[in-house]
Amino acid sequence: MNGTTATQATPTTTGNSFPWAGQPDETACNYAFGLLLQNVPPRVMFENKLHTPTLMAAMGAIAGVAAQVSLLSDAEKVTKATEEKKLLEVKLKDGRTLMYGDTLNEMLYSARDPALARSRVWNMMVSAALSKGMTREQLPNVPDMFKHVSESFGTEKEGRPSVPPNAQPMIPVRELLRLVGPPAIAALAGDVQTAVPIAGQNMRANRKSWVAITAQAAANMLLTASKVMPPELCLTIAMESAIYASKLRANAQETDEAAPPQA
Secondary structure: OOOOEEEOOOOOOOOOOOOOOOOHHHHHHHHHHHHHHHOOOHHHHEEEEEEEEHHHHHHHHHHHHHHHHHHHHOOOHHHHHOOOOOOOEEEEEOOOOEEOOOOHOOOOOOOOOHHHHHOHHHHHHHHHHHHHOOOOOHHHHHHHHHHHHHHHHHOOOEEEOOHHHHHHHOOOOOHHHHHHHHHHHHHHHHHOOOOOOOOEEOOOOOOHHHHHHHHHHHHHHHHHHHHOHHHHHHHHHHHHHHHHHHOOOOOHHOOOHHOOOOO
């Protein structure tokens, strides 16, 4: 299994309204969601085919970046979490800064709130994977995934999901972000030349909405990817990529063009 398919990544609907329905930035969120599904897959095409593990790693990584950005856009929440030691920064020997803590983790999954779960990448991808035949017994262990990511920093396994060699993305997540980061950030920020003006301004989703947009997009893409790769593998690849990307404090700023707009 090499995870390569010529199948196009076409948007799929679950029949449910999006979690941003009714918000002031609803139209901008819808637009950003569509742009993600349209603009990210071409960045991971190899010989005119989608490489499924790389696609899932890309969507997961984007969701991880967005989870961090959405959290940091809420100054009050960040201050409270920092004071309660639920959000920490750790320096690596190579100068990079990692983010840890329950508050950041909870931007990736919700264990108690069904409404909040619809804006979390883990919950949405689990629902998609179950709908594609994954059993509850095949559900990846979340603590094990966090452990794998944390222990991989500074090793040859960094940015690589805990899946068999034939299901690995083509490149590590950190390098993958350099490919998919610019179009993803542009889509989320509304910095696209074809953006439709509303009241004289381009559509721009609120940063706090980014976590929901990317969670829904990742789940949508998992529905497509599960046509050629077991859904539990899709889930593991995407979630571990999301965890990894969420921890890199400057992950979206490794290139100027990928940096999110300043507030």
